[in-house]
Amino acid sequence: MTGLNPAPLVIISAIYFYQNWFFFLYAASILQRPVKKRWIVLAFFINYALFVVCSILQLHLVINWLLVFTLQFIEIRCFFRCRLSDSFILALFSMIIGLSLNILFRCVLAAAFDLPLVSFSNNIRESTNLKQYPVGLGFLAAGLYFQIARHFDAHMDNPRVIFQDPARKRFLIQLCLAIYLYLVLNLLIYSVPGNILVLKLWGVKSCVFSLIGVYLAIRYAARISRLSQYRVLNREVREALKRKKKEELELSRIASTDPLTRCPNRQRAETVITRWLEAGKSFCLCFVDLNGLKRVNDTQGHELGDLYLLTVVQTLWGACRQDADALFRYGGDEFVLLFPDLPPAIIGSRMDRVNRSLRARSHMPGHPFDMSISYGLAQSGEYESADMLIKAADKRMYIDKENTERNRHGIRP
Numbered sequence: 001m002t003g004l005n006p007a008p009l010v011i012i013s014a015i016y017f018y019q020n021w022f023f024f025l026y027a028a029s030i031l032q033r034p035v036k037k038r039w040i041v042l043a044f045f046i047n048y049a050l051f052v053v054c055s056i057l058q059l060h061l062v063i064n065w066l067l068v069f070t071l072q073f074i075e076i077r078c079f080f081r082c083r084l085s086d087s088f089i090l091a092l093f094s095m096i097i098g099l100s101l102n103i104l105f106r107c108v109l110a111a112a113f114d115l116p117l118v119s120f121s122n123n124i125r126e127s128t129n130l131k132q133y134p135v136g137l138g139f140l141a142a143g144l145y146f147q148i149a150r151h152f153d154a155h156m157d158n159p160r161v162i163f164q165d166p167a168r169k170r171f172l173i174q175l176c177l178a179i180y181l182y183l184v185l186n187l188l189i190y191s192v193p194g195n196i197l198v199l200k201l202w203g204v205k206s207c208v209f210s211l212i213g214v215y216l217a218i219r220y221a222a223r224i225s226r227l228s229q230y231r232v233l234n235r236e237v238r239e240a241l242k243r244k245k246k247e248e249l250e251l252s253r254i255a256s257t258d259p260l261t262r263c264p265n266r267q268r269a270e271t272v273i274t275r276w277l278e279a280g281k282s283f284c285l286c287f288v289d290l291n292g293l294k295r296v297n298d299t300q301g302h303e304l305g306d307l308y309l310l311t312v313v314q315t316l317w318g319a320c321r322q323d324a325d326a327l328f329r330y331g332g333d334e335f336v337l338l339f340p341d342l343p344p345a346i347i348g349s350r351m352d353r354v355n356r357s358l359r360a361r362s363h364m365p366g367h368p369f370d371m372s373i374s375y376g377l378a379q380s381g382e383y384e385s386a387d388m389l390i391k392a393a394d395k396r397m398y399i400d401k402e403n404t405e406r407n408r409h410g411i412r413p
Helices: 006-031 037-056 061-080 084-112 132-149 153-163 166-191 197-255 266-278 293-300 302-318 344-361 386-409
Strands: 283-290 326-329 334-340 373-379
Touching (some): 006 037, 061 166, 084 132, 153 166, 153 197, 266 334, 283 386
């Protein structure tokens, strides 16, 4: 045995500082959280001290890497204040990259120079120990990866997406944990005496497959996470469109509905009449005017005037067929009714019943005023436009109103 040579430790420490520095910057990019540089320096001293102590105590490499993993997990958790699962998976990823490259370079160097794997054991006191070479190359390669990877958004987006998906994150943790334990078990080959090429090739294969497995797992999990996000986003967009359509329909209904009587308004009436005329639908239009509404408003107040309107609307609805006829408030005291496929004689009979009902309720409790309507009818087939049809019915309504006034005052035509 010889004394401990400090030169390799200084070189390896510089390389490990490089790897440690860019790993924490890499983790900060994934977590999208800042990390203080003095904490990275503190982590380097703690971690490298652990490496040196394990080497001096000649602990088995399995114990060495398990201790390093535990320490790095604690550091990530403390530095970033992130979730335990995030700390765990980042520590696993760091260990898989570092351990894979460490074993890979040990096996490649052992195969290239025809050396036994025991030459790369954890005993740094031996003058023939060559551990510093694969360890230095492994840390250097890992540092290069972490330095370069954090500058590629496409590469960094995959773990970020996974970290937002608990199901895919659990899958990745389970897979990475299995790969890490598999790599740790590969460290047992350094205890096998002899210069066996098969063991070296097995180590190379294990490292390459582990790195490829982690890469494919991250890509697969990220793709599934994005699909899940797209499904959620698609569902949210559909729900938003449904809400918007519902709101638009509600606004359209409000814009085309009279707030007092809840009947469709004049604009809606003209739209429906035009559509029915263009479709060639046969219907009869009844134009209704309330008699004496202005007098009730002026002498007894608008509250009773509104009651008059609502009473007439209720009575008119009673004269309509459900899901067939339509009632619109056309103006202040004017209403339009549409009766599809119903003869004018039957409609006139219905309006007469409405008048009898209103007169019967006049001067009853709650209705201290006269109530009646005047109406005029026009058949759809006789006119080309909604305006002409409405004007014809309106003209006949005024004739009916004049006749009603004459009869009311006992004047003969």
